[in-house]
Amino acid sequence: MIRALAALFGWLALVSASAAQPGRAPVALDVILGDTLPRNLSEFRFFSDGIGQTPNARVIGYELNTPLFSDYAVKQRFAFVPEGQTVRYTEEGVLDFPVGSALIKSFGYPADFRDPGSPVRWIETRVLLRRESGWVALPYIWNEDGSEAVLARAGRRLPASWIDAQGETQAISYRVPNQNQCKGCHARHDEITLIGPQARNLNDGSRLAQWVDWGFLDRAPVDAPRLPVWDDESDGSLAERARAYLDVNCAHCHNRDGPASNSGLFLQYQEADTVARGILKRPVAAGRGSGNLAFDIAPGDPDRSILLFRMQTDDPGIAMPELGRALLHREAIALIRRYIAEMPQPAS
Template sequence: RMIETRLLIHREEGWAALTYLWNDAQTEAVLHRIGEAVPLTLVRENGTKEPFNYIVPNVTQCSACHATNVATRVIQPIGPKARLMNHDFTFAGKSENQLTRLVDMGYLKGLPAQKELPLQVSWVDTTASVDARARAYLDVNCGHCHTPQGPAGTSGLYLDASATQPKPTGVCKLPVAAGAGTGNLLYDIVPGKADKSIIPYRMHSINAAEMMPEIGRSTRDDEGIALIRFWIDAMEGSCQ
């Protein structure tokens, strides 16, 4: 069942975000600026059924993620990054690097040599280290806000791929303005103790005042939560 189609359209004045809501007959999608809550049932891999409201964003909510620079508030795409696209995919039965494919199609110019291209592992790639997978998950799902220039820049918690030092990435870091989102926990990440860490707590919550991301979900990503908890539990050290 198709629920919505979101478009980012580049116009002379910049990017515009538009959401189209599909009708029950699945024959037409109409521009829908005010948002919508669509009742659905999520069927988990184990067969359990979970009712939830699928939230279609209104036009102003799109900037919450797509305005990655809080100073300019300019909307832009957040998905196409070289480090994420530098992987082989199957095109018309042929496996080919996605960036190379875009060059061949005439959509991309000036691509550096393959060895110079950045590469980020997929968080579901079990051949990669747990640290690399967890950082990739946080980068994709949280990093566009949690950067020094992003909407969550004042939090001091940076989860994009460029963040490297322990404190900015949350290890033994006190929250700045999480409010109820802390769950009465002290640190974003406590090495070896996922149960004492704020990040997995907020990932698990579906309470609007606590959950992260703040918009864009109304269910839990059990697999992602399990990865982040495993990553934290495997860390060495303490916050004393």
């Protein structure tokens, strides 16, 4: 249901962005490039109608094959690239966005996930601005009537509730990250960087070529790498889908240059070293975080695997990822459990 809602939002955004927009003021490039931190999201002019989030010219909606889990929030993703500029294709890592670009991501919850027409309460919109000095991350919180989103550099806790796909009422204290917490996921070599827009995660068979046609991307090789859709059993093997999920949800920290590099656990999809991926790898540190278990992944034995142990707890001192979730991702836990259970044990 989350994927269906996201696909609908993305389609509507593409239709809106491609339509003629006479008389509408363009995106405020001077605000993106400026030295100030705008108080109101509307100052950028990314959208024409506040919480309706109809994108302005040169603002396009997009989806990812395998998205980051954020407590079941639905998301709308947009990218802006200045007129006359293009994104540079890179096969590995994130695409290279030119100065003046912006990435915009809104988070919210429909009142009832069982109803595709259920209204969505948008809670926050996070913005990444590509300035001359590098990327700047800013969180904005929507007011009650959806007329404006206001900068919240200190973050905030907000109540959120909804009826899930099983008909159960869910309620959490939703955390809007503060500006420093944004760096917890988006920092590499002490600089803010992107996470989601990698060629392999954008490549759904046509999206990269569309971006080229629209003048957003410089090229799209026909053999561009592609990340499977983690929850689509027809798209890749069990191991490929499990590794896709771990790549998106864990590898922004668990990579050789990331904040968790000292763990020795590297979960990027393209990682070839099986021990580095956690298979029969002993933890760097013992204690609560390891559950006193011996291996990050114990082939054939999910209940003796630290990776799954940390995914299926909500204890803030143990849970992984450390930021961005208060709930267990039930469907992903089931996937990783099956992945480990069916993993062949090494020959003795």
